[in-house]
Amino acid sequence: MADFISSYCxxxxxxxxxxxxxxxxxxxxxxxxxxxxxxxxxxPGHPKFFKMDGLSKLAFIAAExxxxxxxxxxxxxxxxxVVLSNKASSLDTDRKHQESINDAENYYPSPAVFVHTLPNxxxxxxxxxxxxxxxxxxxxxxxxxxxMISNYSEALLKLGKTQRVLAGWVDWDSDSFEAFxxxxxxxxxxxxxxxxxxNLYQRK
Amino acid sequence: xxxDTKSLIDGIEAGKHGLSLLKDAxxxxxxxxxxxxxxxxxEKRFSAFDDPKQFTRLERLLILAIRSVLExxxxxxxxxxxxxxxxxxxxxxxxxxxxxxxxxxxxxPALGKVIQSYFDFKxxxxxxxxxCVSGILALSVAKRFINIEKYDQVIVCAGDxxxxxxxxxxxxxxxxxNEPCRPYCKNRKGINIGELAAAVLVTKHKEGxxxxxxxxxxxxxxxxxxxxxxPSRTGEGLFRSITSAMKESGLDxxxxxxxxxxxxxxxxxxxxxxxxxxxxGLGQCPLNSLKGYVGHxxxxxxxxxxxxxxxxLNRNMLFSSLGFQESGVSEExxxxxxxxxxxxxxxxxxxSGFGGVNTAAIFEKVKH
Amino acid sequence: MTELINELKEKIITQLNLxxxxxxxxxxxxxxxxxxxxxxxxDALELIVMLDKDYGIKLTDPKEGRKIFETVKVMAAxxxxxxxx
Numbered sequence: 001m002a003d004f005i006s007s008y009c010x011x012x013x014x015x016x017x018x019x020x021x022x023x024x025x026x027x028x029x030x031x032x033x034x035x036x037x038x039x040x041x042x043x044p045g046h047p048k049f050f051k052m053d054g055l056s057k058l059a060f061i062a063a064e065x066x067x068x069x070x071x072x073x074x075x076x077x078x079x080x081x082v083v084l085s086n087k088a089s090s091l092d093t094d095r096k097h098q099e100s101i102n103d104a105e106n107y108y109p110s111p112a113v114f115v116h117t118l119p120n121x122x123x124x125x126x127x128x129x130x131x132x133x134x135x136x137x138x139x140x141x142x143x144x145x146x147x148m149i150s151n152y153s154e155a156l157l158k159l160g161k162t163q164r165v166l167a168g169w170v171d172w173d174s175d176s177f178e179a180f181x182x183x184x185x186x187x188x189x190x191x192x193x194x195x196x197x198x199n200l201y202q203r204k
Numbered sequence: 205x206x207x208d209t210k211s212l213i214d215g216i217e218a219g220k221h222g223l224s225l226l227k228d229a230x231x232x233x234x235x236x237x238x239x240x241x242x243x244x245x246x247e248k249r250f251s252a253f254d255d256p257k258q259f260t261r262l263e264r265l266l267i268l269a270i271r272s273v274l275e276x277x278x279x280x281x282x283x284x285x286x287x288x289x290x291x292x293x294x295x296x297x298x299x300x301x302x303x304x305x306x307x308x309x310x311x312x313p314a315l316g317k318v319i320q321s322y323f324d325f326k327x328x329x330x331x332x333x334x335x336c337v338s339g340i341l342a343l344s345v346a347k348r349f350i351n352i353e354k355y356d357q358v359i360v361c362a363g364d365x366x367x368x369x370x371x372x373x374x375x376x377x378x379x380x381x382n383e384p385c386r387p388y389c390k391n392r393k394g395i396n397i398g399e400l401a402a403a404v405l406v407t408k409h410k411e412g413x414x415x416x417x418x419x420x421x422x423x424x425x426x427x428x429x430x431x432x433x434x435p436s437r438t439g440e441g442l443f444r445s446i447t448s449a450m451k452e453s454g455l456d457x458x459x460x461x462x463x464x465x466x467x468x469x470x471x472x473x474x475x476x477x478x479x480x481x482x483x484x485g486l487g488q489c490p491l492n493s494l495k496g497y498v499g500h501x502x503x504x505x506x507x508x509x510x511x512x513x514x515x516x517l518n519r520n521m522l523f524s525s526l527g528f529q530e531s532g533v534s535e536e537x538x539x540x541x542x543x544x545x546x547x548x549x550x551x552x553x554x555x556s557g558f559g560g561v562n563t564a565a566i567f568e569k570v571k572h
Numbered sequence: 573m574t575e576l577i578n579e580l581k582e583k584i585i586t587q588l589n590l591x592x593x594x595x596x597x598x599x600x601x602x603x604x605x606x607x608x609x610x611x612x613x614x615d616a617l618e619l620i621v622m623l624d625k626d627y628g629i630k631l632t633d634p635k636e637g638r639k640i641f642e643t644v645k646v647m648a649a650x651x652x653x654x655x656x657x
Contacts, residue, residue, distance in 0.1 A: 077429070082427075087311065087313055088311065089294070089311070089312050089333055091310060091311065094293075094296065094299060094310070094369075095299065097369065097372075097373060098299040098300070098369060100372075101368055101369070101372045102300075102301060107230060107372075109372045109373060109375070109376045110376060111373075111376040111377050111433075114372075114373035114374075114376055114377070115377075115432055115433050115558060117293070117369075117373065118292060118333070118335045118557075118558055118559060119333050120333065120334045120335050120557075120558075120559040120561060121335075121432050121558065121559045123427070123559060123561075124427065124432045124558070124559035124560045124561070125432065127427040127428075127429040127560055128429050128430065128431070128432070128560070130429075131429050132427060132429055133426050133427055133428070133429050133440060133441060133444055134426060134427060135424070135425045135426065135448075136334075136425060136427055136561065137332060137334055137341060137345065137425070138332070138333055138334050139330060139331060139332060139333075140312040140313060140316075140331040140332075140333050141313055141316075141328065141330075141331065142313040142316075142317075142328065145328075148330065151349075151352060151354055152345070152348065152349070154352065155348045155349070155351065155352045156348075158352065159348065159351070159452070161424065161448065
């Protein structure tokens with residue numbers, strides 16, 4: 001039983017692409033302000049967004065885009081597993097926490113920063129927002145592993161552990177960010193196969 | 205608690221713990237208890253076969269653990285052998301300005317490369333960083349990879365360090381206990397942090413298994429979808445994880461002989477677990493948390509506790525939930541107060557963590 | 573005291589990342605937790621850090637925090653009484 005990719009998005013270099021088409025851009029801003037502008041364009045009405053760190057904001061926006069596109073924004077729970085990955089884990093925030101403990105004279109570590117020193121927090125934010133009581137996992141790899149991610153996602157579907165999968169790559173580091181997410185469905189035009197996922201990812 | 209599994213299990217059976225006092229004026233209570241590894245001893249053992257200076261603290265620990273598993277099992281990594289590494293913070297100590305390693309050794313893929321190339325694994329390490337369920341989730345992922353025939357066998361290793369980074373963070377949550385922790389206890393005051401590395405071989409092959417080998421019958425994970433640091437008040441995610449694992453294993457509550465729970469000794473976590481176990485019909489099943497023995501070892505805890513469960517079943521022993529005196533949770537659970545013998549064939553391992561994560565796995569003795 | 577109250581409102585907004593709220597939106601007697609501003613457990617811990625960092629007050633019992641952080645007015649009164657910075 002193989003599934004299909006019903007929608008996908010890229011967010012990088014201050015551009016948002018949905019199913020291969022640019023739908024939003026804000027070229028001259030820094031990364032965090034770009035995400036803020038994207039939030040204001042999307043209007044999800046989720047004020048907790050502003051408490052999130054960069055990685056969580058990026059993942060949140062990408063997930064919102066796809067679920068909105070598929071008409072899945074609702075108060076009802078959804079059986080959509082979340083399988084995300086990146087290279088930098090939560091290092092951007094880790095460095096902030098480390099800085100806050102380096103100076104003995106100015107030692108005020110922040111719980112809001114510390115809670116974000118785990119990459120899977122972004123999955124938690126997506127789960128809270130969309131009521132996903134589902135399977136989830138966060139992998140860390142040098143680059144996006146299309147085969148590994150799509151194989152694991154297929155395993156979850158095949159084993160009946162989930163009905164759909166939201167999968168991909170959400171990387172946030174001090175000097176760059178990149179998101180590629182896709183959503184599977186039991187019908188559609190694009191087959192959920194490793195090579196196809198890899199091609200979609202390359203098309204940025 | 206030692207450098208090998210037998211020392212750890214013997215220590216637990218004898219009721220010994222590896223927690224020691226740490227006094228620090230920056231801590232809310234001025235002190236906490238942790239379990240620390242003697243890194244000088246690690247360096248010494250490592251020098252017997254290689255130069256420890258090339259490797260970070262965590263890398264040495266993981267290499268030692270994997271070496272032991274490869275020696276015991278006699279396997280050699282080939283194209284059908286996977287490597288999964290479970291860790292929450294990896295080489296986080298290299299971010300400390302006083303640390304000699306480059307800060308970019310903190311990238312988890314760099315850690316993965318070191319371990320992969322040391323043992324000549326043919327594919328990149330699969331690295332799982334999913335808060336405190338990582339260790340048991342790694343076993344779940346290994347089982348699934350073998351199920352879809354991506355690998356025939358997987359070395360699963362897990363490790364996390366004790367660090368100022370971690371202690372300061374949990375201290376900012378006011379989550380650290382000033383005494384050895386007391387999971388599920390009325391008088392519990394919070395967590396103890398520990399450091400540890402562990403490794404196991406997960407294989408589809410039925411030949412050559414160790415005497416204590418387990419069959420993984422079913423695993424499941426589910427998110428609380430509630431709050432990023434506070435667990436669900438109804439234990440929703442943990443309940444669903446257990447349900448998923450039970451469904452896959454074909455067992456119901458009566459088929460589970462023992463629960464190795466998460467039990468971090470925080471107010472909210474332990475209560476949430478009691479609610480979830482109760483909802484799953486497991487209120488009478490003998491249960492312990494092992495955090496009283498070595499503290500909470502974060503990304504390593506799920507794997508290490510599964511290994512202890514393996515030996516629990518092998519020895520037909522229920523180990524006491526160290527630190528527990530009197531129940532302090534809202535639903536009745538059967539906390540093991542004293543180590544005792546019992547006929548054990550199956551057990552349920554659960555874990556929960558920041559980000560609303562929960563994982564459950566059910567295991568059965570192979571030889572009985 | 574009014575100066576401290578306004579200072580607190582500003583700090584709460586920046587410290588807790590309440591992006592869509594301004595000082596005028598927070599009444600002195602508004603509940604900070606629960607229904608009012610809807611702050612959560614992490615926010616409570618952040619306020620404890622703020623009390624230490626900006627006013628030299630060390631709170632070791634988070635439950636005590638809930639009472640002190642009931643409203644901005646209650647917070648200001650507590651700080652006036654206990655501050656060492």
